[in-house]
Amino acid sequence: MRRSRAIIALLFIAVLAALGPPLAAVYLAQQQGLDAEFNRALEYARVVVSRSDRAVEQMRLANALLHDEFSRNPGDSCSDQLLLRMQQLSIGMEFIKIAGAVRNNRLICSTLGRHDSGLELGPADVVTSNGTSLRYQSPLPTDENVPYVSLERLGFIAMTNRNQALDISMDREGVLFGTFDAFTNEMRTSNFPGNTNWVLQTQGVMESAFVDGDYIVAVVRSDNVRFTGAVAAIPIRYLNGRVQEFMLLLLPLAVIAGLIISFAIVYLARQQSSLSTQIRLGLKRNEFFLVYQPVVDVSSRQWRGAEALLRWRRKGGEIVYPDAFIPIAEQTGLIKALTERVIELVEQDLGAFLSSAPGFFVSINLSARDLQSDAALDLLLDLKRRTGADSGQIMVEITERLLLDPDRAAKVVHLLRSRGIHVAVDDFGTGYSSLSYLETIPFDALKIDRLFVEAIDKEAATSRVVLHIIEMAKTLGLKLVAEGVETEAQASYLRERGVAFAQGWLYAKPVSPERLIQHFAKSGDQPPTVES
Ligand code: C2E
Ligand code: CA
Ligand code: CA
Numbered sequence: 001m002r003r004s005r006a007i008i009a010l011l012f013i014a015v016l017a018a019l020g021p022p023l024a025a026v027y028l029a030q031q032q033g034l035d036a037e038f039n040r041a042l043e044y045a046r047v048v049v050s051r052s053d054r055a056v057e058q059m060r061l062a063n064a065l066l067h068d069e070f071s072r073n074p075g076d077s078c079s080d081q082l083l084l085r086m087q088q089l090s091i092g093m094e095f096i097k098i099a100g101a102v103r104n105n106r107l108i109c110s111t112l113g114r115h116d117s118g119l120e121l122g123p124a125d126v127v128t129s130n131g132t133s134l135r136y137q138s139p140l141p142t143d144e145n146v147p148y149v150s151l152e153r154l155g156f157i158a159m160t161n162r163n164q165a166l167d168i169s170m171d172r173e174g175v176l177f178g179t180f181d182a183f184t185n186e187m188r189t190s191n192f193p194g195n196t197n198w199v200l201q202t203q204g205v206m207e208s209a210f211v212d213g214d215y216i217v218a219v220v221r222s223d224n225v226r227f228t229g230a231v232a233a234i235p236i237r238y239l240n241g242r243v244q245e246f247m248l249l250l251l252p253l254a255v256i257a258g259l260i261i262s263f264a265i266v267y268l269a270r271q272q273s274s275l276s277t278q279i280r281l282g283l284k285r286n287e288f289f290l291v292y293q294p295v296v297d298v299s300s301r302q303w304r305g306a307e308a309l310l311r312w313r314r315k316g317g318e319i320v321y322p323d324a325f326i327p328i329a330e331q332t333g334l335i336k337a338l339t340e341r342v343i344e345l346v347e348q349d350l351g352a353f354l355s356s357a358p359g360f361f362v363s364i365n366l367s368a369r370d371l372q373s374d375a376a377l378d379l380l381l382d383l384k385r386r387t388g389a390d391s392g393q394i395m396v397e398i399t400e401r402l403l404l405d406p407d408r409a410a411k412v413v414h415l416l417r418s419r420g421i422h423v424a425v426d427d428f429g430t431g432y433s434s435l436s437y438l439e440t441i442p443f444d445a446l447k448i449d450r451l452f453v454e455a456i457d458k459e460a461a462t463s464r465v466v467l468h469i470i471e472m473a474k475t476l477g478l479k480l481v482a483e484g485v486e487t488e489a490q491a492s493y494l495r496e497r498g499v500a501f502a503q504g505w506l507y508a509k510p511v512s513p514e515r516l517i518q519h520f521a522k523s524g525d526q527p528p529t530v531e532s
Contacts, residue, residue: 058160061093063156066089083114179230182228185199206220290345336369395423450504456493457487487506
């Protein structure tokens with residue numbers, strides 16, 4: 001039941017993992033497509049603005065040139081000389097269709113010749129502060145269908161085809177273009193019934209692109225000629241095409257990535273579950289055993305106790321160390337069964353020995369998970385009762401992780417100590433804890449982690465941590481056990497600072513229970529000194 005639920009959960013996670021990258025790809029393709037189309041629309045609008053700017057610049061220039069000519073020979077603004085000039089300008093400048101002279105809103109002569117009574121132009125649409133008059137719909141006798149924009153200043157006028165700015169060569173159909181007056185926000189020219197909303201909603205912004213209904217819209221205002229702006233709107237169907245392009249590119253990769261991830265998840269989960277199955281089998285086949293690493297008195301080097309360390313002898317004889325299976329046992333809940341086996345093994349290995357060696361203690365590692373329920377505690381109390389061990393002959397080592405739940409930790413420590421089982425904090429200094437728990441929970445010992453002992457003969461900043469730990473333990477009246485002592489220098493450093501106990505390869509590697517007991521029998525002393 002639990003197993004099938006785990007499999008369903010695993011499949012669910014695998015499917016999610018497989019879907020993740022493709023979903024991300026779809027999202028990405030949409031974003032990329034949108035970005036690309038926004039840029040394209042902005043590009044179109046910029047082209048229109050720059051063409052329109054050029055037209056305005058040329059009209060200004062034409063006016064200035066005509067006025068210069070006139071200033072040199074003042075009098076008749078329709079002299080032969082000026083008429084010739086007008087013709088030259090409309091031929092020589094791309095955007096200038098007609099150049100001419102104006103009096104009282106009437107075109108009196110132009111590129112087209114002299115207009116006897118003058119052609120009525122009507123009032124200007126806009127008159128700027130420097131006296132320039134703009135007309136957005138100048139009628140012309142020659143061609144009434146062509147809409148002209150004109151710019152008049154100091155009696156001269158230049159006209160350009162209104163649609164010329166929009167006349168850009170296009171590889172796409174259905175794109176809307178328009179120019180607008182950036183002062184009034186009114187559309188000037190467009191190849192569609194002008195939508196002033198787009199202009200109004202971007203007021204005060206130089207460039208902007210957005211989606212509106214069926215169009216990707218870009219609005220650009222000229223920073224050159226202050227009264228010109230342009231709109232370009234691309235039908236949304238081009239976006240969909242673009243998204244598909246990106247999708248074709250990204251989706252296959254994303255699907256492959258998703259499959260790889262989900263296969264990896266399934267593979268790892270199966271490996272883990274196969275390892276936990278093997279641990280279960282190993283328990284059934286009695287493949288686990290304990291070795292004991294002596295804990296010595298730092299001054300005399302006599303063996304005062306030992307830490308039980310778990311080993312797994314696989315079928316082929318290979319020995320597996322705890323780092324390879326304890327974490328998975330913790331994750332899968334198998335740690336309970338392992339701890340139960342450890343306690344059984346301690347009883348088998350040292351049960352009789354403990355009552356014959358009252359000064360000797362054995363130390364058992366518990367994992368945080370063991371302490372969530374009372375099962376392990378009950379087994380430990382049974383162990384003590386059945387072996388007849390004295391108070392302090394059985395010690396448990398717990399890591400700081402347990403202290404993430406300080407209430408539970410306090411309860412467990414009180415219970416164990418009240419029954420004569422001592423409690424040490426393992427790997428001290430590497431954990432997550434605030435140190436305040438040390439004052440409120442009455443531990444018996446701290447085991448200084450190997451990391452800090454290693455740092456002793458180096459000039460590392462960590463080396464100072466040992467000193468702090470030693471000071472603190474003294475203040476709180478806690479016993480100290482230094483782990484992983486490998487050199488004489490470390491040993492004398494610890495001895496000089498009053499650390500009572502130590503463990504490490506300098507003194508002894510973990511040994512079999514027979515070897516441990518033999519050591520005491522040989523020396524005949526209790527507890528004896530280590531020879532050589
Ligand atoms: P730990 O409790 O910190 O155990 C000390 C580890 O350091 C042991 O490794 C020991 O062999 C190693 N060691 C001892 N002296 C030295 C030394 O001088 N130098 C070096 N480099 N290493 C030294 P081991 O036996 O591989 O155990 C690894 C960890 O596995 C233990 O760390 C403990 O957290 C866990 N473990 C071992 N047995 C059990 C068990 O029965 N139950 C639980 N829950 N965890 C266990
Ligand atoms: Ca330990
Ligand atoms: Ca340790």
